[in-house]
Amino acid sequence: MSRPEQVLVLFGSPNKKGYTHILTSLYLEQLQNKLHNQMEIEYIYAYEKKYLPCLGCEKCDTTGVCIWNQKDQYDQLLEKIQQADTVVLASPVYFSGFPAPLKALIDRAQQKYAVKFKDGKGVNQKLRRGVLISTCGADTTKFFPMLQLAAGMFFDCLDIGIAETLFASNTDDPGNIKISDMEQKARDVK
Numbered sequence: 001m002s003r004p005e006q007v008l009v010l011f012g013s014p015n016k017k018g019y020t021h022i023l024t025s026l027y028l029e030q031l032q033n034k035l036h037n038q039m040e041i042e043y044i045y046a047y048e049k050k051y052l053p054c055l056g057c058e059k060c061d062t063t064g065v066c067i068w069n070q071k072d073q074y075d076q077l078l079e080k081i082q083q084a085d086t087v088v089l090a091s092p093v094y095f096s097g098f099p100a101p102l103k104a105l106i107d108r109a110q111q112k113y114a115v116k117f118k119d120g121k122g123v124n125q126k127l128r129r130g131v132l133i134s135t136c137g138a139d140t141t142k143f144f145p146m147l148q149l150a151a152g153m154f155f156d157c158l159d160i161g162i163a164e165t166l167f168a169s170n171t172d173d174p175g176n177i178k179i180s181d182m183e184q185k186a187r188d189v190k
C-alpha cells in the first residue's frame with residue numbers, strides 16, 4: 001500500500017482559532033475527502049518556532065547552509081519540507097505581507113536559493129505541491145497577489161510549485177464574513 005499523503009502546514013497566524021485557521025481546516029477537510037483520508041497533517045506554528053531572521057551575512061552563498069540552522073533547528077524544518085508531498089503556507093495579511101515570524105521562516109529559504117540559483121544554473125523543479133491560504137481584514141483582494149509573489153519565490157527555492165490558492169477577505173468585522181462562504185471557497189478549490 002502506498003504511504004498516506006504527507007501534508008505540512010506552515011502556519012503564520014498567532015491565532016490558533018482565527019480565520020486563517022478556519023479557512024485552512026476547511027481546505028484540509030476537502031483535501032481529506034479527495035484523498036479518501038489517506039493523508040497525515042503536521043502543523044508548524046511560526047509564532048512558536050521563532051525561527052531567527054536572516055542576517056544577510058551571505059555565508060550560505062558558499063556553504064549552502066544558514067549559520068542559524070543548528071541553533072533553531074531550521075534544518076529539521078527543511079527535512080520535513082523535503083519529506084512532504086504538499087506544503088501549505090497559511091497566513092493572515094499583516095501590512096500587505098506575512099507576519100514577522102512567518103516572514104523569518106520564509107527568508108531563511110535563502111540558503112536554498114543561494115545554492116540553486118546564485119550562479120544562474122539552478123533548475124526550477126516542482127517536486128511538491130504548494131498551497132497558499134490567506135485571510136485579510138479589509139474588503140479587498142489587493143493584498144493577496146503580494147503574498148503570492150513572496151510565496152512563489154519561497155516555494156521555488158524548495159522545489160515546490162504553487163498548485164492552489166485560497167483567500168478570504170473582509171474578516172475585520174465578524175458580521176462581514178460567513179463560515180458558509182469560506183466553506184464554499186474551500187470546496188471551489190480544484
Ligand SMILES: Cc1cc2nc3c(=O)[nH]c(=O)nc-3n(C[C@H](O)[C@H](O)[C@H](O)COP(=O)(O)O)c2cc1C
Pocket residue numbers: 013014015017018019020021092093094095096097135136137138139143171172
Ligand atoms: C498587525 C496587523 C496587520 C494587519 N494588516 C492588514 C493589512 O495590511 N490588510 C488587511 O486587509 N488586513 C490586515 N490585518 C487584518 C488581518 O489580516 C485579519 O484580521 C486576518 O483575517 C487575521 O487572521 P487570523 O484570524 O488568523 O488572526 C492586519 C492585522 C494585524 C494584527
